[in-house]
Amino acid sequence: MLWFSMSEFLSVFLCLRRRYSSDKRVDGQVVVITVVSAKKPHFNTLQLDLCSLQSVRHFAKELSQLESKVDILINNAGVMICPEWQTTDGFEMQFGTNHLEIQMSEFLSVFLCLRRRYSSDKRVDGQVVVITGGNSGIGKETAFQLTLRGAKVYIGCRDMRKGDMAVHDIQAMNPKADITALQLDLCSLQSVRHFAKELSQLESKVDILINNAGVMICPEWQTTDGFEMQFGTNHLGHFLLTLHLIPLMKSPTKARIINLSSVFHTIGEINFQNINLRNGAYNPYQAYANSKLCNVIFTKQLATRLQGTGITAYCLHPGVVKTQLFQHKLWAQFLIHLLFMSPEMGCQTTLYCALDDQLANESGFYYDNCRRVSPNRMVRRATDDSIGRQLWELSADLVALETRLNI
Ligand SMILES: NC(=O)c1ccc[n+]([C@@H]2O[C@H](COP(=O)([O-])OP(=O)(O)OC[C@H]3O[C@@H](n4cnc5c(N)ncnc54)[C@H](OP(=O)(O)O)[C@@H]3O)[C@@H](O)[C@H]2O)c1
Known part of the structure; x- marks a missing residue:
């Protein structure tokens, strides 16, 4: 902390801070800046209290009535090192104001239709797709969309009753759908x-x-093998599955691995000393963020280790989507219906990563x-190779990865 302050002071005093010197103009572009207090008269000010989700929603609505587009959104406002205060909605003040503010851009995106759609009509006839x-939610919609493009889809489901229902629903919408639940x-x-063995027999x-399955913000539960639930499900389960399926992906044609992460990964940490967050260290939000950071780190490691094999890896944030994922949070049940995107919009980035030709030669x-x-623009620990290697080795140990499958 002190070291950072030192470097700031030196930068300022010794004029080491850079100034953005271009004279680029943005005439007529609509810019939204969140500020703590806007007293300058040349600002068009609108009421926005980031401590209150109601105020955030009201702001987004008011703005959408004034403007049909936003070109630049600057999430600038913030509070720092305050006492133990709470927002209007009962969140810790800095988390509620500084982080949930990120949702602002999501709200605006939805209201102002800024979320993109993957518009290509690319087909994948006969290609075998596995979706956990x-x-x-997003996985079901992805499965449906890929059957429309001709894929042979397998969905991996923990509850076969729900799996069979999803197959039934998808076949009702697309009678030609080639889809099986395992x-x-x-x-x-x-x-x-x-699962990997069954699939290799088929x-x-x-x-x-598509490593899509996930649990979020659950109580301090454990997996069957004794790992913290979110780390065990979101990361370790997918780590093991991927390594078991890689031999099936090393065919002459190219193959892709897509890991669903989340913007929450930005506040994640990898606590190598206490990876299961035991002895009072468990916090459901932190555990989710950590597991989503694992997804990003895992993707980069896959890209490095799979270079030259024709298999590429991608990870993504789908947006804030109306799904079952928020079932452990009552506050979200209310917001979901008002503000979150549909699964159909939420699967667009997955489709983009799975299908787009321009991504064929990029990975990680x-x-x-x-x-x-x-x-x-990524947090450093998400792209740090030494953390990546350490996480890989730890994960391989924890799942007792078969030596022949390690890459
Ligand atoms: N929704 C969002 O706003 C959002 C934002 C960022 C990232 N994501 C990510 O997007 C992915 C999809 O989430 P979603 O929003 O579509 O949520 P969802 O509707 O709850 O779907 C999650 C799926 O994962 C399955 N699953 C959970 N634990 C499992 C396990 N142990 N084994 C096998 N399957 C399991 C669930 O099965 P059951 O039906 O049996 O529970 C469900 O099918 C997740 O990785 C999530 O972290 C979502």
Whole structure:
């Protein structure tokens, strides 16, 4: 902390801070800046209290009535190192104001139709696609969309009753859908191994693997194998599954692995000393963020280790989507219906990563809103190779990865 302040002071005193010197103009562009107090008369000010979700929603609505587009959104406002205060909605003040503010851009995106759609009509006839957690939310919609494009889809579901219902629903919407549900519980390493074996008996290749399933902000639960639930399901289960399926992906044609992460990864940390957050360290939000950071780190490692094999890896934030994921949070049940995107919009970045030809020669990156996020804009621990290697080795140990499958 002090070291950072030092470098700031030196930068300012020694004029080391850079100034953006271009004279680029943005005439007529609509810019939204969140500020703590806007006293300058040349600002058009609108009421916005980031401590109150109601105020945020009201602001977005008011803005959408004034403007039909926003060109630049600057999430600038923030509070720092305050006492233990709470927002109007009962969140810790800095988390509620500084982080939930990120949702602002989501709200605006939805209201102002800024979320992109993957518009290509690319077909994937006969390609074998595996989607974990394909019985609901984003995974189910992804499965449906890929059957429309001719794919042969397998959805991995922990509850086969829900899996069969999803197959039934998708076939009702698309009678030609080639879709099968198979039993997969990512909380159980045995189930993951069994799923991979069953699939390899049915298919000789996998073209696209979409690691979509996830749990979020659950109580302090454990997987069958004793790992913290969100780390175990969201990361370890997918780690083991991917490594079991890679031999099926090494066919002459190219294959892709897509990992669904989240913008929450930006506040994640990898606590190598206490990876399961035991002894009072468990916090459901932090555990989710950590597991989503694992997804990003895992993707980059896959890209490095799979270079030259024809298999590429991608991870993404789908947007804030109306799904079952928020079932452990009552506050979200209310917001969901008002503000979140439909699963149909929420699967667009997954489709983009799975299908887009322009991505064929890139691997290991993070995507949002059908666009690659520059590595310079990522938090450092998400792209740090030494953390990546350490996480890989730890994960391989924890799942007792078969030596022949390690890459
Ligand atoms: N929704 C959002 O706003 C949002 C934002 C950022 C990232 N994401 C990510 O998007 C992905 C999809 O989430 P969603 O929003 O579509 O949520 P969802 O509707 O709750 O879907 C999650 C799926 O994962 C399955 N699943 C959970 N635990 C499993 C396990 N142990 N084994 C096998 N399957 C399991 C669920 O099965 P059951 O039906 O049996 O529970 C469900 O099919 C997740 O990775 C999530 O982290 C979502």
